[in-house]
Amino acid sequence: MNKITNLFKIKYPIIQGGMIWCSGWELASAVSNAGALGLIGSGSMTPEILQEHIKKCKAATDKPFGINLPLIYPFAEDHINIILKEKVKIIFTSAGNPKKYTSYLKQHGITVVHVVANVKFAKKCEEAGVDAVVAEGFEAGGHNGIEETTSMVLIPTVWKAISIPLIAAGGIASGKAMLAAMILGAEGVQIGSVFAASKESSGHENFKKEIINAGDDATKVTLKQIIPVRLIKNKFFNEVQDAEYTGASIEELKKLLGHARAKKGMFNGDIDEGELEIGQVSGMINKLKPAGEIIKEIMGEFVDEKMKIANNDF
Amino acid sequence: MNKITNLFKIKYPIIQGGMIWCSGWELASAVSNAGALGLIGSGSMTPEILQEHIKKCKAATDKPFGINLPLIYPFAEDHINIILKEKVKIIFTSAGNPKKYTSYLKQHGITVVHVVANVKFAKKCEEAGVDAVVAEGFEAGGHNGIEETTSMVLIPTVWKAISIPLIAAGGIASGKAMLAAMILGAEGVQIGSVFAASKESSGHENFKKEIINAGDDATKVTLKQIIPVRLIKNKFFNEVQDAEYTGASIEELKKLLGHARAKKGMFNGDIDEGELEIGQVSGMINKLKPAGEIIKEIMGEFVDEKMKIANNDF
Numbered sequence: 001m002n003k004i005t006n007l008f009k010i011k012y013p014i015i016q017g018g019m020i021w022c023s024g025w026e027l028a029s030a031v032s033n034a035g036a037l038g039l040i041g042s043g044s045m046t047p048e049i050l051q052e053h054i055k056k057c058k059a060a061t062d063k064p065f066g067i068n069l070p071l072i073y074p075f076a077e078d079h080i081n082i083i084l085k086e087k088v089k090i091i092f093t094s095a096g097n098p099k100k101y102t103s104y105l106k107q108h109g110i111t112v113v114h115v116v117a118n119v120k121f122a123k124k125c126e127e128a129g130v131d132a133v134v135a136e137g138f139e140a141g142g143h144n145g146i147e148e149t150t151s152m153v154l155i156p157t158v159w160k161a162i163s164i165p166l167i168a169a170g171g172i173a174s175g176k177a178m179l180a181a182m183i184l185g186a187e188g189v190q191i192g193s194v195f196a197a198s199k200e201s202s203g204h205e206n207f208k209k210e211i212i213n214a215g216d217d218a219t220k221v222t223l224k225q226i227i228p229v230r231l232i233k234n235k236f237f238n239e240v241q242d243a244e245y246t247g248a249s250i251e252e253l254k255k256l257l258g259h260a261r262a263k264k265g266m267f268n269g270d271i272d273e274g275e276l277e278i279g280q281v282s283g284m285i286n287k288l289k290p291a292g293e294i295i296k297e298i299m300g301e302f303v304d305e306k307m308k309i310a311n312n313d314f
Numbered sequence: 315m316n317k318i319t320n321l322f323k324i325k326y327p328i329i330q331g332g333m334i335w336c337s338g339w340e341l342a343s344a345v346s347n348a349g350a351l352g353l354i355g356s357g358s359m360t361p362e363i364l365q366e367h368i369k370k371c372k373a374a375t376d377k378p379f380g381i382n383l384p385l386i387y388p389f390a391e392d393h394i395n396i397i398l399k400e401k402v403k404i405i406f407t408s409a410g411n412p413k414k415y416t417s418y419l420k421q422h423g424i425t426v427v428h429v430v431a432n433v434k435f436a437k438k439c440e441e442a443g444v445d446a447v448v449a450e451g452f453e454a455g456g457h458n459g460i461e462e463t464t465s466m467v468l469i470p471t472v473w474k475a476i477s478i479p480l481i482a483a484g485g486i487a488s489g490k491a492m493l494a495a496m497i498l499g500a501e502g503v504q505i506g507s508v509f510a511a512s513k514e515s516s517g518h519e520n521f522k523k524e525i526i527n528a529g530d531d532a533t534k535v536t537l538k539q540i541i542p543v544r545l546i547k548n549k550f551f552n553e554v555q556d557a558e559y560t561g562a563s564i565e566e567l568k569k570l571l572g573h574a575r576a577k578k579g580m581f582n583g584d585i586d587e588g589e590l591e592i593g594q595v596s597g598m599i600n601k602l603k604p605a606g607e608i609i610k611e612i613m614g615e616f617v618d619e620k621m622k623i624a625n626n627d628f
Contacts, residue, residue, distance in 0.1 A: 149594060184491065216468070
């Protein structure tokens with residue numbers, strides 16, 4: 001179909017975001033089996049757990065799948081060794097310098113994609129030799145770029161700056177948004193939030209309910225002085241926000257953030273005290289569905305919208 | 315062509331944002347003469363100056379044009395009286411309650427559009443009887459919604475919530491972005507930044523240069539505790555940002571903001587001490603052009619992109 005489907009040998013140019021606490025082998029294999037690219041989110045896994053998920057994912061699908069690896073994660077090198085050992089052929093790296101591992105991974109025959117939030121890093125990725133770039137807009141859930149560039153601006157500016165294929169992320173949960181992203185220059189889309197709320201997501205049921213009940217104003221980016229992160233505006237969020245605006249030091253903010261807040265919220269289901277990382281697009285997610293159904297609906301709407309334009313129907 | 319072109323009796327579904335200090339009669343008439351809808355930005359004018367601009371705009375074009383009116387502006391009522399007296403037939407209201415003046419204006423045969431940044435206010439507009447809604451995303455320049463909802467998410471969520479026509483604003487300066495916005499549900503687009511940097515803009519040459527030289531990371535939203543506003547990150551911006559993060563009170567922030575900062579920057583050209591309100595999309599604006607040429611280029615690209623999709627060219 002295009003450069004992205006050819007690169008990953010997939011049917012549809014849709015990549016499921018490798019989100020922490022949500023993207024285990026069940027979700028990744030369900031997505032890959034439906035013709036898109038599933039990613040295991042290794043950022044919340046120990047090397048042993050990652051290995052187990054890779055093995056289970058291989059057993060559950062014969063289609064390509066990949067791993068999302070945040071490079072600042074303490075287990076990053078151990079994870080890479082597991083990925084090489086298990087011969088997974090696709091890695092999406094994020095949160096770190098793309099020059100650090102790209103050539104090493106490519107020497108081992110791995111397709112490498114790096115996630116960026118601005119033009120400067122997109123160019124750095126191209127220099128580092130990655131195969132494609134994910135440009136993730138401000139509307140995306142979880143960790144976020146300090147520039148706060150939105151998908152509507154980020155996609156065309158990155159597209160203009162690089163010549164390798166571009167995948168758009170942030171604010172996409174429908175075929176219309178997918179088509180909009182592709183008109184802006186993307187050749188594929190990475191979709192997170194709607195899969196976090198899917199049947200196969202390993203996120204806690206309470207977290208999925210929060211996503212489904214979220215309105216257009218349910219999330220916001222906070223912790224801008226440490227690492228900006230988009231969260232549902234729950235009790236924990238309000239405490240952080242208040243601390244930031246009353247002049248809390250970075251040490252005080254780190255103390256408030258504490259340990260394992262994301263696990264508490266997203267995996268253990270503590271919707272008040274936990275960190276609930278999700279995209280702004282959760283305002284458009286109203287039902288828990290199987291991943292395969294989500295992909296079918298998005299592709300159906302994508303094709304319908306293309307036809308409407310072809311028929312000049314607006 | 316569609317509901318928006320019919321509503322305003324214009325050729326192209328493009329509305330020029332009625333920006334303070336940039337949108338006088340020269341810009342509004344140039345835009346209207348080129349087949350789009352020009353707006354005089356009354357938010358930086360006294361009633362006398364507004365009347366003068368309306369008279370000059372009438373003399374410069376026989377096409378429809380309108381007025382942008384921020385409802386929180388102290389001269390709002392005087393402005394309305396001038397607009398009625400001069401028989402201008404289109405008003406875009408913003409920054410205030412759409413219920414306050416809409417029925418009064420409509421009784422006088424005026425087409426009323428209100429600018430919103432979230433679903434709740436879009437519904438309120440529909441109830442108030444406005445003719446159309448502008449949904450302005452977080453990427454837009456100047457005053458900004460506290461929800462920080464981006465165009466990619468705001469356009470489809472507002473589209474779903476209302477049945478009156480929708481105009482998208484924020485992040486749009488190209489035919490591709492215009493088509494993307496229309497796929498997401500808009501029937502027209504409101505475009506600001508690129509017109510602020512146009513030949514006919516009354517903004518200062520120094521301000522126009524700043525827009526043209528801006529990269530993708532040049533702007534940010536600040537003053538979130540008073541009224542969030544997107545600015546170029548200059549010396550003044552940095553002072554405000556530092557004050558916010560060291561726990562400055564609202565009074566201290568207001569004192570720092572002081573008086574006539576926007577005029578100082580945008581109209582008088584003090585690029586260090588002035589407030590330079592502009593959209594994130596300024597990273598894509600690289601040349602000062604006449605307004606008519608901008609509209610021609612945007613419409614050309616819009617039609618080309620539609621053809622590409624019709625021919626399945628991606």
